[in-house]
Each structure stands twice: as C-alpha cells, then as structure tokens.
Amino acid sequence: MVFKRLLGAIGIGGPSVDTVLDGGAVLPGGALSGQVRLQGGGAAVKIEEIGLELVARVEAEHEEGESEGTVAFERYVVGGGFRLGEDEERSVPFTVTVPWETPVTELYGQPLGVVLGVRTELVVADGRDRGDLDPLTVRPLPVQEAILEALGQLEFGFRSADLELGRIGGTGQRLPLYQEIELTPPPRYAHAVTEIELTFLATPSGLEVVLEADKRGGPLTPGHDALTRFTVRHEDVAVLDWNSEVDGWIRRLTEHREAYGAQAYVHSASHTDSGSDHTSDDGGSGLGTAVAAGAAGLAVGVVGGMVAAEVVDEIGDFLEGEEEEEEEGEEGEEG
Known part of the structure; x- marks a missing residue:
C-alpha cells in the first residue's frame, strides 16, 4: 500500500x-x-x-x-x-x-x-x-483443520461463515465475538437436521467445539435448536480417528431429544468421557486429503472465484466504511 x-x-x-x-x-x-x-x-x-x-x-x-x-x-x-x-x-x-x-x-x-x-x-x-x-x-489451527476436513469427508457442505457479536454461555469464550460456520447435512442426517452451526473457541491447551443443530420437527413435535460442546487437545491431531470422532459428535447432537431456547444450554462433553469407541489412527487420512481426493469436502463447497470476488468487494466496503465513519466523526467534532 x-x-x-x-x-x-x-x-x-x-x-x-x-x-x-x-x-x-x-x-x-x-x-x-x-x-x-x-x-x-x-x-x-x-x-x-x-x-x-x-x-x-x-x-x-x-x-x-x-x-x-x-x-x-x-x-x-x-x-x-x-x-x-x-x-x-x-x-x-x-x-x-x-x-x-x-x-x-x-x-x-x-x-x-x-x-x-x-x-x-x-x-x-x-x-x-x-x-x-x-x-x-x-x-485454521491443525486441530481445527482436522475437524473441518472430517466434516468434509462425512459429506457436510459449507454454506456460509459469519461473525456474531455476543458470548456463548457456559463456555470459556474471551472475545466479544464468535464465529459461526454454517454447514448443510449429508443425506443420512438430512431427515433430522436442516443445518448445523460450528464454533471454535481455541485456547493454548486445546479447543472447545460448539455444535448447534437446527432440528426438524415431527408430526407431533415442533422443530427446535439443540446445542452441545466438546473439548479436544492440540496434540490429539495425530492420534484420533477424526472421522469417527466427529461423526460421534454429530450423532449425539442429532439424537438429543431435549429442546433448548437460550444460549445458556451449553454443556460439556469431552472426547475422553464420551463413551464412543475411538481408536488411534496414526496412518489415517492426512490434512487436506478430502480436497486432494476430490471428496465433497468443505473447501470444495466454496466456489473459489465467486467467494473470492465477494470477499474482495467486502474488504473494499470494509475499508470505505471505516473511512466514512472516521470522516463523519471528524465532521461531528468540528460541529
């Protein structure tokens, strides 16, 4: 510049x-x-x-x-x-x-x-x-990338990502904002949920993974939101079977029967006590395999040229908006 x-x-x-x-x-x-x-x-x-x-x-x-x-x-x-x-x-x-x-x-x-x-x-x-x-x-951090890649290999699709002002109750969130990555479910979960929102809250020791599902209603029950939280460590990247791990999270989320209304419904569920049959897989799929293999990964769901162009426009609007706000503020001070 x-x-x-x-x-x-x-x-x-x-x-x-x-x-x-x-x-x-x-x-x-x-x-x-x-x-x-x-x-x-x-x-x-x-x-x-x-x-x-x-x-x-x-x-x-x-x-x-x-x-x-x-x-x-x-x-x-x-x-x-x-x-x-x-x-x-x-x-x-x-x-x-x-x-x-x-x-x-x-x-x-x-x-x-x-x-x-x-x-x-x-x-x-x-x-x-x-x-x-x-x-x-x-x-993303390696552990974030591993989770996103697993979601891609499980055939979840990327819909959008945005930043929300506020805090998620029951978590260790420190910043005044959090990121939501919106995902579309694969066919085997489409009957249960319409959308899943993913939030990462990283710390020096690990990662809180917050999952929220927009669950479909039934003939006698209305649709509702369900939310759960899992904790992983940075060193887990090399030892966990991430496809099995993440699939277990999604099953727990979609099978949860209780309806929730407020942000305070987050509960803790670490992989160390989840009860699922996780196994180590040092020779498993590496990071980026979903994209390299042409699977329905999250990165594949982002139409590169279109999204890139939109982001360039967004950054331009961001810069212009900042300058306009400053100019308005200066005019106000002069007034």
Missing part, C-alpha cells in the same frame, strides 16, 4: 502512515509481524504512541432485527515516544500475538467470507487518528 491518507486529527501537512504486514496467513494464537512506516509532514511532531487494533465486521441481533458494524477485539502498543522530523521516513517493526479465538478467514486457501483487518492508530500531542487499515488473513 502507498501512504494512503494524511492524519486528519493532526491536520494537513502532518505525517502519513502505512502498515505493511509480513506475507502469508497467520494462525490463531500465532505471531503477526510487519512494519509501521511513517513519513514526516511539513513540521516535526512527537509520536507518543503507535497502536494496532484487530477489527472485524460483525453481525449483531437485537429487538429491531439484525445490524452490521465494526468491532475492535484486540489492541497492541508497538511503538512511540520519539520525535518524527520534517519529511523524515521511519519504519517501526513489530511482532504481536494474535488471540487464540481469532476467527478463521480461509480454508485451504479459499476465503470463507469473514472480514478481519489490522487498523493503525497514531497518538500525538495534539490528537490521534486511525491512519491505515489492512486486511488480515487467518488460517
């Missing part, structure tokens, strides 16, 4: 900022690195703080319906406390740790439709301004 905009709070002739992220996708809980490049303006200025925010486009449900907005879910201070001279160029390198619960934006290189960004903020003596916004790409 070029130096894209002058800092409005500092005024015309003030410094400009451009944040350049190191190439490639990052992992939840992993390192995000890059450089904040500053270009001095017409006069020297004291840079008190350089901040980075991770932001997301989210959906929020309320009494009037649904709305979309931007939420910052993490902030870092990566520099500051120096004087930037007139027309001086300076680069500030940084490395920060991404939250473990950071949503996944792509699977096997295919965009999922989730929009994240890294927003840069400069704080100077006379004010502050958000000077740059760059798209952030996040790929």
Whole structure:
C-alpha cells in the first residue's frame, strides 16, 4: 500500500502512515509481524504512541432485527515516544500475538467470507487518528483443520461463515465475538437436521467445539435448536480417528431429544468421557486429503472465484466504511 491518507486529527501537512504486514496467513494464537512506516509532514511532531487494533465486521441481533458494524477485539502498543522530523521516513517493526479465538478467514486457501483487518492508530500531542487499515488473513489451527476436513469427508457442505457479536454461555469464550460456520447435512442426517452451526473457541491447551443443530420437527413435535460442546487437545491431531470422532459428535447432537431456547444450554462433553469407541489412527487420512481426493469436502463447497470476488468487494466496503465513519466523526467534532 502507498501512504494512503494524511492524519486528519493532526491536520494537513502532518505525517502519513502505512502498515505493511509480513506475507502469508497467520494462525490463531500465532505471531503477526510487519512494519509501521511513517513519513514526516511539513513540521516535526512527537509520536507518543503507535497502536494496532484487530477489527472485524460483525453481525449483531437485537429487538429491531439484525445490524452490521465494526468491532475492535484486540489492541497492541508497538511503538512511540520519539520525535518524527520534517519529511523524515521511519519504519517501526513489530511482532504481536494474535488471540487464540481469532476467527478463521480461509480454508485451504479459499476465503470463507469473514472480514478481519489490522487498523493503525497514531497518538500525538495534539490528537490521534486511525491512519491505515489492512486486511488480515487467518488460517485454521491443525486441530481445527482436522475437524473441518472430517466434516468434509462425512459429506457436510459449507454454506456460509459469519461473525456474531455476543458470548456463548457456559463456555470459556474471551472475545466479544464468535464465529459461526454454517454447514448443510449429508443425506443420512438430512431427515433430522436442516443445518448445523460450528464454533471454535481455541485456547493454548486445546479447543472447545460448539455444535448447534437446527432440528426438524415431527408430526407431533415442533422443530427446535439443540446445542452441545466438546473439548479436544492440540496434540490429539495425530492420534484420533477424526472421522469417527466427529461423526460421534454429530450423532449425539442429532439424537438429543431435549429442546433448548437460550444460549445458556451449553454443556460439556469431552472426547475422553464420551463413551464412543475411538481408536488411534496414526496412518489415517492426512490434512487436506478430502480436497486432494476430490471428496465433497468443505473447501470444495466454496466456489473459489465467486467467494473470492465477494470477499474482495467486502474488504473494499470494509475499508470505505471505516473511512466514512472516521470522516463523519471528524465532521461531528468540528460541529
């Protein structure tokens, strides 16, 4: 990116900022690195703080319906406390740790439709301004990828992915938002459910997997939502038969008879006490096998060109919306 905009709070002739992220996708809980490049303006200025925010486009449900907005879910201070001279160029390198619960934006290189960004903020003596916004790409952890691949091999289809503002009761969720990956069931489960929503809540030690099913009603019973939670460890990637593991989760979810209404219905069910006949399979299917074999994997369900184009448009709208919001805010302050 070029130096894209002058800092409005500092005024015309003030410094400009451009944040350049190191190439490639990052992992939840992993390192995000890059450089904040500053270009001095017409006069020297004291840079008190350089901040980075991770932001997301989210959906929020309320009494009037649904709305979309931007939420910052993490902030870092990566520099500051120096004087930037007139027309001086300076680069500030940084490395920060991404939250473990950071949503996944792509699977096997295919965009999922989730929009994240890294927003840069400069704080100077006379004010502050958000000077740059760059798209952030996040790929799944190995354990997340193993679960998604198993769902693909079990013939679940990818429908959509979005970010919801709020918390799932009964879990260890830390961020103010969570990701829902919506899946269509294979024929053997289609009689029981119309859709399954998957949420990952990662931690340094493992992963909470939250599954919610939109269950079909019967002649004498109405349809309802059922939800359950499972816990796995990162080191389980190499030792579990993930097709059997995930299929067991789905069976428990679809066979659950009780109807639930609120988010507080989450209950804990670890694979270590689930009672299913899991076996180790060190020589089983590797990650990405579903796609390589041409199976009905989740990545196959994403029409690459179409989804990629939509995500590019979404990121463009995201950036434009951020700038419009800032301009409106500045006009309001002037008023």
